[in-house]
Amino acid sequence: MRSSTARQLTRQLDGVRAAEDIEYVHRARVATRRLRASLAMFGHCFAPKRVKRWRKAIRRLTGSLGDARDRDVQIEFLCGALSALNAKECFPGIAHVLVQLEHDREQLQREVVKAVGRIEADGVLRKIRLEAEEFLDKPGSIPCLHAPGVCEPLRQHVQGQLDDLLQYESSLADSEDRARHHAMRIAVKRLRYTLEVARPMSPGRLDAAVETVKRLQTLLGDIHDCDVWIDHLDAFASEQRDRIVAMFGHPGRFLRLQPGIEYLRNDRHNHRQQTFDELVKYWAELKDRHFWNDLAGAADLTAVDQAAKSDAEPSQS
Numbered sequence: 001m002r003s004s005t006a007r008q009l010t011r012q013l014d015g016v017r018a019a020e021d022i023e024y025v026h027r028a029r030v031a032t033r034r035l036r037a038s039l040a041m042f043g044h045c046f047a048p049k050r051v052k053r054w055r056k057a058i059r060r061l062t063g064s065l066g067d068a069r070d071r072d073v074q075i076e077f078l079c080g081a082l083s084a085l086n087a088k089e090c091f092p093g094i095a096h097v098l099v100q101l102e103h104d105r106e107q108l109q110r111e112v113v114k115a116v117g118r119i120e121a122d123g124v125l126r127k128i129r130l131e132a133e134e135f136l137d138k139p140g141s142i143p144c145l146h147a148p149g150v151c152e153p154l155r156q157h158v159q160g161q162l163d164d165l166l167q168y169e170s171s172l173a174d175s176e177d178r179a180r181h182h183a184m185r186i187a188v189k190r191l192r193y194t195l196e197v198a199r200p201m202s203p204g205r206l207d208a209a210v211e212t213v214k215r216l217q218t219l220l221g222d223i224h225d226c227d228v229w230i231d232h233l234d235a236f237a238s239e240q241r242d243r244i245v246a247m248f249g250h251p252g253r254f255l256r257l258q259p260g261i262e263y264l265r266n267d268r269h270n271h272r273q274q275t276f277d278e279l280v281k282y283w284a285e286l287k288d289r290h291f292w293n294d295l296a297g298a299a300d301l302t303a304v305d306q307a308a309k310s311d312a313e314p315s316q317s
Contacts, residue, residue: 005031005034005035005038005197006035006125006126006128006129006132007125007129008027008031008034009028009031009032009035009125010125010126012024012027012028012031013028013116013119013120015028016028016065016112016116017112017113017116019109019112022069022072022076025065025068025069025072025112026069026072028061028065029062029065029066029069032058032061032062032065033062033189033193034193034196034197035058035128036055036058036059036062036193037190037193037194037196037197038197039051039054039055039058040055040157040194041154041157041194041197041198043055045135046131046135050127050131053124054124054127054128057118057119057122057124058119058124060115060118060119061115061116061118061119063115064108064111064112064114064115065112065115067108067111068105068108068109068111068112070228071101071104071105071108072105073225074101074229075098075101075102075105078094078097078098078101078264079098081094081264081267082094082095082098087259087263089259089260090259090260090263091260092256092257092259092260093256093257093258093259093260093261093262093263093264094260094261094263094264095260096240096257096260097233097236097260097261097264100236154198154201157194158191158194158195158198158296159296161187161190161191161194162191162292162295162296164187164190164191165184165187165188165191166292168180168181168183168184168187169283171183171184172279172280172283175273175276178227181220181223181224181227181276182224182227184220185217185220185221185223185224188213188216188217188220189217191213192210192213192214192217195209195210195213196210202298205298206298209291209294209295209298212286212291215282216279216282216283219275219278219279219282220279222271222272222275223272223275223276223279226268226269226271226272226275227272229264229265229268230265230268230269230272233261233264233265233268234265236261237257237258237261240254240257241254
């Protein structure tokens with residue numbers, strides 16, 4: 001496990017707390033995911049109770065950052081939609097959704113600050129860095145293939161995640177199978193961060209695979225974002241209509257909001273279908289070139305280890 005991942009996360013926390021640039025939240029969330037992948041892969045190198053505490057602390061921070069990041073992305077999307085909008089009748093509804101999301105983001109920031117303060121007070125990231133550096137041959141280096149217990153657990157971990165992902169392949173036959181598309185997204189995300197952690201231990205072998213899995217994650221992430229948008233807009237419309245009727249006895253004012261809400265819903269529905277079609281096509285391309293079989297071979301670092309040992313042995317001729 002690289003201590004640099006914990007260090008990268010530490011560098012983002014002041015910016016996350018200040019909330020002046022949304023990229024700090026994005027980079028911090030990515031760092032927490034990589035750190036969790038590292039702990040899953042190399043947790044056996046440390047005391048089990050300690051790793052359990054670390055993983056719990058990082059998971060709580062990831063959750064807070066994830067909620068905030070989702071709102072940041074939604075707000076950014078709505079600002080872009082408003083700036084490009086020509087249909088004036090849609091402005092009130094979109095603006096109303098935007099105001100609610102900005103309010104939600106302000107509330108979430110309180111939880112983010114609490115989560116950052118908690119993990120700093122516990123000293124979790126510092127403890128992870130110190131123990132990781134102690135485990136490595138040299139501070140700041142990466143685990144080598146010859147380190148005890150590294151190769152085979154890593155191969156099994158990658159293979160397990162690959163098997164988990166492939167079980168959802170059949171969901172691509174049904175564009176409405178939202179639950180399994182969501183599960184597939186999570187499986188792809190986990191595989192991506194595992195491969196990123198493993199990549200430095202086998203230079204060159206996993207680079208193309210990481211980029212391919214990142215594209216899959218992007219496509220599935222866009223699909224999930226559209227699902228979240230559609231659910232949110234349906235709930236928002238129902239809530240606003242009920243509130244207005246309760247206040248005025250009729251839905252008159254809601255009719256001003258409805259065109260913008262419908263505009264957003266149709267836009268996200270159409271984008272989801274387009275992205276899903278792209279995903280299905282890309283997955284078929286990967287199967288045609290036997291990508292998944294090749295990935296399993298590339299992730300088998302045992303073979304790399306054996307080749308390295310063979311090259312290092314003196315010639316008998």
